[in-house]
Amino acid sequence: MTKLDTSAVVPQLPWVKTPLLKSSALSKLAGCEVYLKLDLLQPSGSFKSRGVGNLILKSLSSNSNRHIYSSSGGNAGLAAVSASVSLGTSCTVCVPTATSEFMKSKILVAGATSVITHGASWVEADSMTRKLLKADPTGVYCSPFDHPDIWEGNSTIVDECVEQLGGGVPDVMIASVGGGGLFLGLAQGLRRHGGSGKTIVAVETEGAESLAESLKAGKLVTLPGISSIATSLGARTVAEKAFEEAQRSEVRSAVVSDAAAARACIRFADEERMLIEVACGASLAVLYETGLKNLVPELTPESKVVVVVCGGNNTSLEILEKYKQEYALRD
Numbered sequence: 001m002t003k004l005d006t007s008a009v010v011p012q013l014p015w016v017k018t019p020l021l022k023s024s025a026l027s028k029l030a031g032c033e034v035y036l037k038l039d040l041l042q043p044s045g046s047f048k049s050r051g052v053g054n055l056i057l058k059s060l061s062s063n064s065n066r067h068i069y070s071s072s073g074g075n076a077g078l079a080a081v082s083a084s085v086s087l088g089t090s091c092t093v094c095v096p097t098a099t100s101e102f103m104k105s106k107i108l109v110a111g112a113t114s115v116i117t118h119g120a121s122w123v124e125a126d127s128m129t130r131k132l133l134k135a136d137p138t139g140v141y142c143s144p145f146d147h148p149d150i151w152e153g154n155s156t157i158v159d160e161c162v163e164q165l166g167g168g169v170p171d172v173m174i175a176s177v178g179g180g181g182l183f184l185g186l187a188q189g190l191r192r193h194g195g196s197g198k199t200i201v202a203v204e205t206e207g208a209e210s211l212a213e214s215l216k217a218g219k220l221v222t223l224p225g226i227s228s229i230a231t232s233l234g235a236r237t238v239a240e241k242a243f244e245e246a247q248r249s250e251v252r253s254a255v256v257s258d259a260a261a262a263r264a265c266i267r268f269a270d271e272e273r274m275l276i277e278v279a280c281g282a283s284l285a286v287l288y289e290t291g292l293k294n295l296v297p298e299l300t301p302e303s304k305v306v307v308v309v310c311g312g313n314n315t316s317l318e319i320l321e322k323y324k325q326e327y328a329l330r331d
């Protein structure tokens with residue numbers, strides 16, 4: 001048998017350095033310098049390429065033939081497939097029946113070995129994933145948010161921002177929170193650059209506000225269910241570390257309505273010419289509707305604010321059109 005020549009296949013990093021662009025429209029609105037960290041441009045369509053990509057990269061360091069298993073029907077699954085393909089390995093994704101054909105086909109097109117539909121919710125899909133893993137001793141389990149390698153990968157956002165701001169650390173960073181992996185990455189990155197006192201605005205939607213509820217209760221709270229349309233933010237419990245980190249006074253927790261997050265996606269498309277999903281729209285809704293000054297009164301015209309445009313694949317002209325019909329006038 002001829003040996004496969006793989007010398008031409010250069011493993012690539014699963015994520016890219018993304019642009020940091022100043023937005024004149026948002027700067028004018030917020031009365032300070034607002035920059036967009038464009039992680040919607042990651043190979044998988046969201047910032048998850050960084051954290052999930054880093055976890056997979058590290059898992060393959062001693063054995064590059066390990067198969068990857070992800071149980072996310074969303075952006076984490078897509079990031080796992082995208083990273084696996086770019087690093088020359090294979091990936092299986094288990095999704096619940098609730099996952100749309102739209103997302104399943106995206107995961108297949110990205111290069112998944114297979115997409116297995118199992119059970120009504122993520123819990124069942126995840127137990128299927130673990131069953132498959134038991135039969136594969138070198139298999140890698142890929143969590144969407146709860147692993148130090150994920151936080152480390154996500155922290156590269158801050159490294160890039162500091163470099164792109166000419167060595168300055170952002171005064172405020174705005175990010176959406178699901179399980180808290182992105183948030184923890186930002187906190188870690190800011191600490192590394194001596195900016196541990198800088199503000200992070202941690203944004204959730206009503207019906208997925210597991211961090212806000214935990215902060216209110218003073219203990220880690222598990223929501224009975226997720227009622228928000230922002231399913232990418234639908235972790236019923238945040239990572240314990242995220243809850244600990246969020247208790248610092250430099251962190252501001254914000255909750256926006258689904259309607260505000262949906263409207264933000266439409267306005268962002270119109271004003272900045274880019275498509276994002278509603279999980280990302282939540283962060284922009286803080287600027288468009290809540291008003292950043294209401295959350296961060298110490299803001300000055302010189303403040304440098306970075307919005308992590310985390311992206312997301314669950315978006316299209318059709319989806320935004322539906323949001324327009326449904327949410328234009330709602331609270």
Ligand SMILES: *Cc1c(COP(=O)(O)O)cnc(C)c1O
Nearest residue numbers: 075177178179180181182279312
């Ligand atoms: C996963 C995801 C989030 C939330 O990230 P966590 O690390 O789970 O907090 C936000 N936005 C998008 C688009 C996502 O895919």
